Amino acid sequence: MPFQTEYPDLKCDISNQGVLTITLSRPQKRNALSNDVLSHLAEILEEASLDSSVKSAVIYGGESMFAAGADLHEMSSQQSIETWLNPRPKLWQRIDQFEKPLIAAVNGYALGAGLELVLLCDVVVAGEGTLFGLPEITLGLMPGAGGTQRLARTVGKSLANQMVLTGQPISAQKALNSGLISEVTIAQNTLNKAQEIATTIAQRAPLAVRAAKTSLKSVPNGTLGQGLVMERQLFSLLAETQDRAEGIQAFLDKRKATFKGK
């Protein structure tokens, strides 16, 4: 059975509805995102991309911690050349290329690389008391995996500048108000909430979900004009699918649609 493989630092579990839950589990390292963790995550997501039984995925870090950042021990030994040649940017890219909906269930801290991972996810749910921040500046460095770029596009200029330049974190409530996350809940319920959303998505027509995610993901990459053209192309593409016919017919017949991913 797929996804029963246990990496030393990640656990996978797939629900009957096709929701893959990936739990970061390096508690003694506060779930620090080492190259190994990122590469295991990329492997899992790539496997999940090809596996039609997986409809959506949740990344969770536990009840008291999401991820406190990159692995500083790993980073501190690297000079300029090694940093330049580091495979890390490629690992981030592989994670970013996951084409099914990816939901982050965040408790505790999402700092540095932890927040950069959150920013790659499509939907973010957080527990009350969660802190989001990019403290890189306090260590004499700066975000290096999309922190400055994706955060500014997500929460707007002033808040992003404040967070990156002071290194001070913001609360879950502020993250909600600024659009970084979409739900706040009691910490014990964060995973439930994320899985609930992932399960709802898992019941939708897979091709429509994939096309919609592609369209949404392209938002920061082009002009509105280009985006509208692509959206219309994807929209037209779906007109060819059986699931679209089924979805509309089921609605008219007042029954539940049965999607096949075709």
Place this chain on the structure above:
Amino acid sequence: MEESILFQVEAGVAVITLNRPKQLNSFNPEMHKALKRALKQAEADDSVRAVLLTGAGRGFCAGQDLNDRNVNSGAEMADLGESIEKYYNPLIKQISNMPKPVIAAVNGVAAGAGANIAFACDIVFAAQSASFIQAFCKIGLVPDSGGTWVLPRLIGSARAKALMLLGDKVTASQAQEWGMIWQCVEDEALIETAMSVANHLATQPTKGLGFIKHALNHSSENSLDDQLNMEKDLQRLAGQTDDYREGIAAFFDKRAPEFKGK
């Protein structure tokens, strides 16, 4: 040196006593730190299922110890925001986020932050001779420790404003009549009454009580829709507790339930 906080656990109740009676239990940094430790211990200890907060001597708490403030003319003004950020705000959050009931037994005057710390507790008993004063306005300050948030919610804006702008003393019986506190009791009966309620609560479904407290803490900031949603989430979690199972079983067996707080 005398301990500024007394901490004692009996029969599931952590009794925390503010113990600087000569200074009417006003706060200095040492007492802040000791209280923080005591509350942390009460929260972490599974055998503790209710907390009782009271004061030694004739006062409950006179707020900030003004002897600690350096405001001689010519000297640099103290940054009051700093002590609030460092001590008072975390204290109020610690009490209101405590997932166990916190009872205040207000044995004497509760002034300034001392009054607002009492109001942060879940159930407030006060001795007949006790009183509550928002003394801040008399020295040019603003009610802190959540006073401006909690008081209008307890007694309405008209009364809260007048009390805070005039700095008038409110007797315990007036406080009860206005709904500022739960109950005013004879001086001699105060500790016994508060303790028996704390003892009762320590035998109840602690997790469920924590969820109730959580829901109420959020009710004034949530819309009805959001609150209904929160109730659903909390009920789902409560429904997974052992105590819920025991409650139902005891009901059908027609016996008294034995809750474990889990």
